[in-house]
Amino acid sequence: MPQRPSPLTQIPADIVCAEDYERWAERNMSSAVFAHLSEGSVADTTLRANRRAFERHAIYNRILVAGDHGSTELMLCGQRFRHPFLLAPVAHQGLFHADAELASAQAANALEAGLVLSTLSSTRLEEVAAQTQAPRWFQLYFQASKNATLSLVRRAEAAGYGAIVVTLDVPVHGVRRSSQRLGFTLPAHLNAVNLKDIDDGPTRAISRDDSTVFQGYMADAPTWEDLAWLLKSTTLPVLVKGVTHPDDALRLQSLGVAGIIVSTHGGRALDGGMASLDALPAIRQAVGPDLTLLLDSGVRSGTDVFKAIALGANAVMIGRPYIYALATAGALGVAHLLRILRDELEITMAQAGCLHINDIGPHTLFSPSHLC
Amino acid sequence: MPQRPSPLTQIPADIVCAEDYERWAERNMSSAVFAHLSEGSVADTTLRANRRAFERHAIYNRILVAGDHGSTELMLCGQRFRHPFLLAPVAHQGLFHADAELASAQAANALEAGLVLSTLSSTRLEEVAAQTQAPRWFQLYFQASKNATLSLVRRAEAAGYGAIVVTLDVPVHGVRRSSQRLGFTLPAHLNAVNLKDIDDGPTRAISRDDSTVFQGYMADAPTWEDLAWLLKSTTLPVLVKGVTHPDDALRLQSLGVAGIIVSTHGGRALDGGMASLDALPAIRQAVGPDLTLLLDSGVRSGTDVFKAIALGANAVMIGRPYIYALATAGALGVAHLLRILRDELEITMAQAGCLHINDIGPHTLFSPSHLC
Amino acid sequence: MPQRPSPLTQIPADIVCAEDYERWAERNMSSAVFAHLSEGSVADTTLRANRRAFERHAIYNRILVAGDHGSTELMLCGQRFRHPFLLAPVAHQGLFHADAELASAQAANALEAGLVLSTLSSTRLEEVAAQTQAPRWFQLYFQASKNATLSLVRRAEAAGYGAIVVTLDVPVHGVRRSSQRLGFTLPAHLNAVNLKDIDDGPTRAISRDDSTVFQGYMADAPTWEDLAWLLKSTTLPVLVKGVTHPDDALRLQSLGVAGIIVSTHGGRALDGGMASLDALPAIRQAVGPDLTLLLDSGVRSGTDVFKAIALGANAVMIGRPYIYALATAGALGVAHLLRILRDELEITMAQAGCLHINDIGPHTLFSPSHLC
Amino acid sequence: MPQRPSPLTQIPADIVCAEDYERWAERNMSSAVFAHLSEGSVADTTLRANRRAFERHAIYNRILVAGDHGSTELMLCGQRFRHPFLLAPVAHQGLFHADAELASAQAANALEAGLVLSTLSSTRLEEVAAQTQAPRWFQLYFQASKNATLSLVRRAEAAGYGAIVVTLDVPVHGVRRSSQRLGFTLPAHLNAVNLKDIDDGPTRAISRDDSTVFQGYMADAPTWEDLAWLLKSTTLPVLVKGVTHPDDALRLQSLGVAGIIVSTHGGRALDGGMASLDALPAIRQAVGPDLTLLLDSGVRSGTDVFKAIALGANAVMIGRPYIYALATAGALGVAHLLRILRDELEITMAQAGCLHINDIGPHTLFSPSHLC
Numbered sequence A, B, C, D: 001m002p003q004r005p006s007p008l009t010q011i012p013a014d015i016v017c018a019e020d021y022e023r024w025a026e027r028n029m030s031s032a033v034f035a036h037l038s039e040g041s042v043a044d045t046t047l048r049a050n051r052r053a054f055e056r057h058a059i060y061n062r063i064l065v066a067g068d069h070g071s072t073e074l075m076l077c078g079q080r081f082r083h084p085f086l087l088a089p090v091a092h093q094g095l096f097h098a099d100a101e102l103a104s105a106q107a108a109n110a111l112e113a114g115l116v117l118s119t120l121s122s123t124r125l126e127e128v129a130a131q132t133q134a135p136r137w138f139q140l141y142f143q144a145s146k147n148a149t150l151s152l153v154r155r156a157e158a159a160g161y162g163a164i165v166v167t168l169d170v171p172v173h174g175v176r177r178s179s180q181r182l183g184f185t186l187p188a189h190l191n192a193v194n195l196k197d198i199d200d201g202p203t204r205a206i207s208r209d210d211s212t213v214f215q216g217y218m219a220d221a222p223t224w225e226d227l228a229w230l231l232k233s234t235t236l237p238v239l240v241k242g243v244t245h246p247d248d249a250l251r252l253q254s255l256g257v258a259g260i261i262v263s264t265h266g267g268r269a270l271d272g273g274m275a276s277l278d279a280l281p282a283i284r285q286a287v288g289p290d291l292t293l294l295l296d297s298g299v300r301s302g303t304d305v306f307k308a309i310a311l312g313a314n315a316v317m318i319g320r321p322y323i324y325a326l327a328t329a330g331a332l333g334v335a336h337l338l339r340i341l342r343d344e345l346e347i348t349m350a351q352a353g354c355l356h357i358n359d360i361g362p363h364t365l366f367s368p369s370h371l372c
């Protein structure tokens, strides 16, 4: 294996946007790890759709709007955010940089961005919490037993996480062709530290003729009852991640979730062409103006953030881009990336005549049918 | 001629989907045989359309659907199928692997997939039937004389085929530019063994000024009367393959066919841009919910299968992909391919919240006009 | 200048369609001549549109249509044609092959295709007529003086041409960037022989401040009065070539033309994106079912011919493809090309269930909006 | 740094259109300067949209329109223009050619094209005015203080500029990734000479926690009151440049501006996908037939000019193309480019049956939905 370059300690002048970090990161990883990070699922249709969707909307520039009170501040689930950006939960960050989630947390602190820590983090959730001043939420995967799930929730509460984000779009593991071709496997030392001492009960036995999908994964997948139980089991606001159907959104709303994250898991769960951004308007329309909606999957610039907000999101989460930055230059890279996105968003808002996040709405977009 | 690699006896780790088999197969064949297998007709417009059509529909992911009773079982023409996949009739499989149709049958047995044997198989229909436990149907080309046609039907009945699939979309041979350019011809030893002892009557003489198409092929092409005769001549269910117009579907239904296969012959018959998948919804709408509809042409993944079923098919047939697998690794390859497709379908169903084939319907799709 | 290969005297097996002739022809010509032949005008938008337009329509295959009476015969302006193909008027064929228009005529004879001779032919119109048994029409460019125009018409009548095709879409010479870049000029020996002894009157003087377009070309361009005069001056049927607007078509119809050729001059006149095929339906709708309509520009296969007829044309003209064939293999090449197109059309008709040209109509097409 | 070729003193035969000048110019500049000139902003979405928009409209060719009175003359804000072309304001032309704005002016004189001089010209506005006989306007950027702004206006009035063009679409500097990556900076000797002796007051101090966009640029950006003040402060006609929203257009109209320039600043201001041409029809519809509307961004040929006028513009401005010509061959290049565009426009008009600018309108276009 050729020696990989070590992460940078200074940002080169030719990194000026999220895509530049992707190019740099590719050089800093083995091709199997890069495949694991960059791939979607099956034929990557949703992965591509997530990018193209943003091209279907144009932004009106507006003139002669001025003032010194502009800001990107906003409230989400009762918590104040400086910008509408959160770092999405990305598992096993030790794969990408020795500092792993602690580097991401450091950058979030510096730029006052929200951070959502994955159940599958390489760093214990308590350790990350201790290092994070920025708003932090905990992403929860239901464990096979309620006890195991509850113990994660209790630890998150105790560590001071401000909300639980339950991810529900991967009842089965997606089909990941590229990393499978390159034989990607998680290195042994990168086990899921948060789950280390968790007793998840006996594994269900499936017979030779059974389907691993149906008699395996789906037999144990979480249900609406499980979610209702979770909502009752914690006083933290609970957001659900991985929703694209308005009916699911409505049912979640009536169940009392604090928010919904419209997401295709970055195109890594169900493949088939639905972009998160395309799913967003119908969901906003279904749940009305008040429920907190976040969007992720495919956000790569401040322009994209603007469009997501205009179409109904309160804020967005960023996935791969910050991991590319992490792999390239650790905490410094992630902070730089967040700075770029923030600048791009502010410039876009200024040009669109929006001095506050609340000024951004459907009326700021031009979405003719030919933009498809 | 350079020595071709022999078929594999083990599946390399980098074959993870149908398209991978296509790449491998290209190395295992002469370019003329590969052209013959992969090409469409005229300008390959329909060939391409068959793939693009699947991109016009996206699948909703649904959350919190769980249970241990999921399955892909279904009934077709009164017969039970473990999965909604059949191996499409592909002529002269001796071109691609020494074991020819027997390898395909072996794989169908192993994976419990349906098999449709071509009139033009390289192996006698009786021999294939004897080796096949999986549901098997016989694909019939009308012969010039009714006697010849009838003798094929009687043999299929005797050998235990469960249905007759009459292919009607090639009254004339399609325009096959690529294989013509490379001078593809069927090797002498690969004659159509099923037709060996069949007396098909004298060939029609056409005069110098006649058109080989109109006074040749079309003068002898089958008619609605011929089909009606066939339906009366056998007790087996008869399905018609090669339909894209709803009016034809309706007329077939009133004639009493057991099912219709919406197909463009993999883009090898009429060129001109109509994808099988695009033709499907109008045909389902015309014939109502009960008539058995299959689709083929362009299916390459479990996602595609899901979409075809959502748009009205009961099941699909797979053509070239299994032949690519056959050429690459014989029965082992075909079985592996079927396993991949089955896994992809089950995963897609799980992610879409469908635990049974019947749960898949138009409501599971998002098909906005911009997905075109 | 490198030695060009001489035209072939036998057709290589790898020429199986019109596009193959284009590739071969490119090798048989200087790049300047190839540029002159293949280019469109300005940014080649219309050139490209002419091809893409055919992809917006798909053809339904139909089943169980048979019979021995199929044929492609048709009547145009009272004259019988074996096939709905005419060789479009293409100037200066001496550029492409020593036998020039005589080779084209020989091929038209052999395949019974119609031939339209350009005013600017390299061979005298009388000489071509003497060698042509196939239906032949004369393409007329208005000359600056009525006398000159009339003398061409009289010669065409005397030589036995069956119709006059007046081309009206080039009042000014189009912008031809590629050939201009490569410095294409007509070789001195290829003057327009038909215009040799024609006295076209004094040239109009334009002042230094005048526009060569407006005070030059347009001051002398033909008018509706000129066309009315022409119609009265000959007993031959007069067709007008170069129409895309339905209002022009209607006015031509009421003036009494025998037919209209919907054409963009192969994308060589006005650039700007209108495909001939896109203009056709509105024109057929405007003029009703009876007026003879031809289409040219972009026809490359029998499938294209079928679509043009389905959208309202009675027949089509082929431009560049036969010139590519001429440059590649003289009369033999042109005959081969016509044979290919005829076969492709017959096969397409058979597959679409059309045994006669009259069976082809809008109902044979599937033209959903996503095919754009 | 490799030696760049010096500007040409003669036009090579292979420059025949605007795009050719772009290719030549790329060789005549450092890559950083070329990036600065050619780039858009953020992801260049609007840059690309500006070109693609023209492909969504096709032009009808019309036949038998003739006459010797054709012309491209028009009136704009009471001033006579020979052609509907103006050279757009482009800053710092000293970057591209030693003669800078004087070369552009010389070409404008020769071809009687309008010229709009940038506030940020490399040549003093008085010097340019003295060399320009062609219609000339002054492009104004609001300065931080009214005094500074007013002094520019007074100087423009005194120098004989015929109108003020206030550019309002860059309240903040756009995100320019390419030139940033290549480290482009303005050479020290190319300071903005017009602003040299201007006292623009103290710079606003912003605190460490402030946003440079919101508390910096936007705090000082011009307002509707500032524009009203400007309109009252000069007797020259005032046009506003950089409008895409019909509501802004309406408000400007009621404020009494002399005209509006529908522009995306060549894709260099707000990125996000809106083409100037796409914004034009709604603005023409909002302001009615009488208000002067210009369009720029993406115009590259006479065909484009025709389409812009057909969709509601009175005239167009050309940006980068003339700068490419300037860099390639100085005044000679710019004059040649203008000649090409003028010829292309006249030829297009002739082919479309329009002998005057007023004949060009929506009825000359065919804009079906498939042209997208």
Ligand SMILES: Cc1cc2nc3c(=O)[nH]c(=O)nc-3n(C[C@H](O)[C@H](O)[C@H](O)COP(=O)(O)O)c2cc1C
Pocket (backbone or CB within 6 Å): A036, A037, A038, A050, A088, A089, A090, A091, A118, A119, A120, A139, A167, A241, A263, A264, A265, A266, A267, A268, A296, A297, A298, A299, A317, A318, A319, A320, A321
């Ligand atoms: C390598 C990788 C690991 C991920 N791990 C998790 C995870 O543990 N939990 C989760 O909810 N989402 C996970 N996601 C999904 C992200 O939270 C997010 O939805 C997605 O990356 C957003 O799309 P983007 O990458 O296009 O911005 C992961 C994504 C990637 C790329």
Ligand SMILES: Cc1cc2nc3c(=O)[nH]c(=O)nc-3n(C[C@H](O)[C@H](O)[C@H](O)COP(=O)(O)O)c2cc1C
Pocket (backbone or CB within 6 Å): B036, B037, B038, B050, B088, B089, B090, B091, B118, B119, B120, B139, B167, B241, B263, B264, B265, B266, B267, B268, B296, B297, B298, B299, B317, B318, B319, B320, B321
């Ligand atoms: C090489 C080849 C041979 C075929 N032979 C037959 C045949 O004998 N009978 C038949 O009904 N269809 C035949 N087909 C069509 C297939 O049954 C099927 O319709 C088509 O391959 C499906 O499209 P796909 O290849 O894109 O999956 C053939 C297809 C190919 C590629």
Ligand SMILES: Cc1cc2nc3c(=O)[nH]c(=O)nc-3n(C[C@H](O)[C@H](O)[C@H](O)COP(=O)(O)O)c2cc1C
Pocket (backbone or CB within 6 Å): C036, C037, C038, C050, C088, C089, C090, C091, C118, C119, C120, C139, C167, C241, C263, C264, C265, C266, C267, C268, C296, C297, C298, C299, C317, C318, C319, C320, C321
């Ligand atoms: C090199 C060349 C010369 C042509 N000369 C003439 C001509 O003399 N008169 C005429 O009416 N059309 C002329 N045309 C236009 C053709 O008649 C016809 O409209 C066009 O070639 C059809 O488009 P296609 O080439 O895509 O088939 C010419 C076309 C080409 C390519």
Ligand SMILES: Cc1cc2nc3c(=O)[nH]c(=O)nc-3n(C[C@H](O)[C@H](O)[C@H](O)COP(=O)(O)O)c2cc1C
Pocket (backbone or CB within 6 Å): D036, D037, D038, D050, D088, D089, D090, D091, D118, D119, D120, D139, D167, D241, D263, D264, D265, D266, D267, D268, D296, D297, D298, D299, D317, D318, D319, D320, D321
């Ligand atoms: C290098 C460059 C500098 C420019 N400078 C100015 C300027 O100083 N003032 C202004 O109003 N517009 C400026 N523009 C915008 C142009 O006036 C015009 O809107 C744009 O170039 C038109 O698009 P086009 O380049 O596609 O033709 C500049 C554009 C470029 C490319």
